[in-house]
Amino acid sequence: MKEIRGTSNRYLFIDLTNQAWRVHQASADDLKNFLGGKGLALKIYYDLCKDRLAEIDPLGPDNLLIFANGVLLTTGAPCSARFEVLTRSPLTGYMVASSCGGPFGEACKTAGWDGVIVAGRAEKPVVVRFDDREVVFEDAGDLWGAGTRRTQEELLKSPKDGAAVIGPAGENQVLYANICSGHRFAGRGGVGAVMGAKHLKALVARGKEYRFVPVDREKFARTLKKAKAHIRRSPFTQGLKAYGTNMNTRFGIDSGYTPVRNFRDRYHPRTEETTGEVMARRYNTRHSTCRYCSVLCGHKGMYPDGKMRVVSEYETTGMFGSNIGNFDTDRIGVWNEAMNDLGMDTISAGGTIAWAMEAGEKGLRQTELSFDHHDNIGQILEDIACRRGEGTELADGTKRLSEKYGGKAFAMHTKGLEFAAYDPRGCWGHGLSYAVHNKGGCHLGSYLVSLEVLLGYMPPLTTLGKASWVVFCEDVFAGINSLQTCLFTALSIMTEPVVPKYLPKAMLNVATIVFPKISQSLMNWSVYADFFSAITGIPMNQWQFKKAxxxxxKLERYMNVRMGQTPGEDTLPDRFTKEAVTKYPVASAVPIARMVRQYYRIRKYDPQTAGPSEKDLRRLGIAV
Ligand code: SF4
Known part of the structure; x- marks a missing residue:
């Protein structure tokens, strides 16, 4: 095996229209400023498309689909086998980046590529195979139409291979189709629809040609030891290890963020039947995770029909459970498996179906879907993936449906991206996180529910300090995401310092909202900066990491504004801001306008454009 110190910075540029390829070499400066992975992919997209950002049709040949690996991949750093898929989203119309923990990233990187840039559109459906020196374009044949499982079974010919594939949902350009690798997914924003529109069924990398070693091995070993110790002793990690992300159901019941019937209510007694504890017992669960995972949130288990299945994540359990009026987790497991094979995002699918159920109840639109029966859910999922019957419209997501039929007040999305299973009336900062995230209603932009509820660091129902924390978490998390390590590592690593760990909860709750800046300076995310500098040899401290x-x-926001994003889109639907009374005993409506104003002020965004000024971009070294 050949050895590379640090990282190659080499991207494989594939032109599907002309069945040609070339090497795209990223610069060392861009690696330093954008940290590799998602950040560098964004910079590459910007450099290659900046003159035509507004005109790019997400489903047209001009859009680029970029797969990006992080500098940590293959080094043994915790949870570092993730790769990013970045493109202009057909669901939102803005930039989207979605991360996946499947084997494609490792195969691609050890084939000598830090990522793949896919341009153009093939005339007929193709599979593209590549290693370190050759790219082969193959006819997709009868794999076009096949599910993600069969596609991978047929394409993977050697243990050195790793694939990224789409299912029928991607082929039919369902606007929330995903990309699958192994049994993990780049789920959100319709990255699979972009791949389908390019007639690209699969990318298959043959790796194991290169191994990557840190430039500073001793520093890397020290940092690794520290990170692993933090992760091992974190109570948050232990919860994920035991119950997976379904541990969040219990927090939702207790704190009132459970989504019930299209987020109409925030509490239902039967969600007790869908907790992580109940599911772990019922399915006798064991781990089934992304590669090189140290946190172990992924689980599989034995279902009553005798089949071993991946257990649905909390977000899927919520969106196909209480949010559509269902409390049968066996069914959720079967639907989850079907959606994984069809290749579609479970969060957007669940949100869209819930909206259709409510719109049907209110007489806005004819449908057989109902909160009271669920026998037709399996069929509607297939219909969505194949764009048949009612599925044809549902394949376009909640935003477009509500623009056509009315019902915007209960269309539960921001910028077109459906919310995950956290009702922000139980965690206001998380509401701000949904409202202002560049990607739309994603729960992981700053994941403030983790500080408000899961870790209990700050009171959830106040606006005080929340904008500052959203900005802080967005910046640090953008760095962590660009290293392509799992965000769940942050919740053990950043909470390790003595002050947040040992300060009595009541005092911590006051300090975080009254003195957010001081509280943030007492967190410690230097592990990530140390990993980056140990591997690449580029000096970096935690504040430089945060600045990256x-x-x-801000570059992503600037690109979104150029693509047409307006200030009015940084908001939440009326249901969250006006309907305070629900079955949860505490009334709450999210004062979103106030928090967004505070956020703009801290970000220095112009309220007229919702974007950064050219001066601020220049301060950050971004040429516009
Ligand atoms: S914690 Fe979960 S999402 Fe993160 S890398 Fe591990 S299995 Fe994947």
Missing amino acids: GERIT
């Missing part, structure tokens, strides 16, 4: 995250967030 700010650079990534």
Whole structure:
């Protein structure tokens, strides 16, 4: 095996229209400023498309689909086998980046590529195979139409291979189709629809040609030891290890963020039947995770029909459970398996179906879908993936449906991206996180529910300090995401410092909202900066790392504004801001306008454009 110190910075540029390829070499400066992975992919997209950002049709040949690996991949750093898929989203119309923990990233990187840039559109459906020196374009044949499982079974010919594939949903350009690798997914924003529109069924990398070693091995070993110790002793990690992300159901019941019937209510007693504890017992669960995972949130288990299945994540359990009026987790497991094979995002699918159920109840639109029976859910999922019957419209997501039929007040999305299973009336900062995230209603932009509820660091129902924390978490998380390590590592690593760990909860709750800046300076995310500098040899401290995250967030925002994003889109639907009374005993409506104003002020965004000024971009070294 050949050895590379640090990272190659080499991207494989594939032109599907002309069945040609070339090497795209990223610069060392861009690696330093954008940290690799998602950040560098964004910079590459910007450099290659900046003159035509507004005109790019997400489903047209001009859009680029970029697969990006992080500098940590293959080094043994915790949860570092993730790769990013970045493109202009057909669901939102803005930039989207979605991360996946499947084997494609490792195969691609050890074939000598830090990522793949896919341009153009093939005339007929193709599979593209590549290693370190050759790219082969093959006719997709009868794999076009096949599910993600069969596609991978047929394409993987050697243990050195790793694939990224789409299912029928991607082929039919369902606007929330995903990309599958192994049993993990780049789920959100319709990255699979972009791949389908390019007539690209699969990318198959043959790796194991190169191994990557840190430039500073001793520093890397020290950092690794520290990170692993933090992860091992974190109570948050232990919860994920035991119950997976379904541990969040219990927090939702207790704190009132459970989505019930299209987020109409925030509490239902039968969600007790869908907790992580109940599911772990019922399915006798064991781990089934992304590669090189140290946190172990992924689980599989034995279902009553005798089949071993991947257990649905919390977000899927919520969206196909209480949010559509269903409390049968066996059924959720079967639907989850079907959606994984069809290749579609479970969060957007669940949100869209819930909207259709409510719109049907209110007489806005004819449908057989109902909160009271669920026998037809399996069929509607297939119909969505194949764009048949009612599925044809549902394949376009909640935003477009509500623009056509009315019902915007209960269309549960921001910028077109459906919310995950956290009702922000139980965690206001998380509501701000949904409202202002560049990607739309994604729960992971700053994941403030983790600080408000899961870790209990700040009171959830106040606006105080929340904008500052959203900005802080967005920046640090953008850096962590660009290293392509799992965000769940952050919740053990960043909470390790003595002050947040040992300060009595009541005092911590006051300090975080009254003195957010001081509280943030007492967190410690230097592990990530140390990993980056140990591997690449580029000096970096935690504040420079955070600044790189700010650079990534603001470049992405600037690109979104150029693509047409307006200030009015940084908001939440009326249901969250006006309907305070639900079955949860505490009334709450999210004061979103106030928090967005505070957020713009801290970000220095112009309220007229919702974007950063040219001066601020220049401060960050971004040429516009
Ligand atoms: S914690 Fe979960 S999402 Fe993160 S890398 Fe591990 S299995 Fe994947």
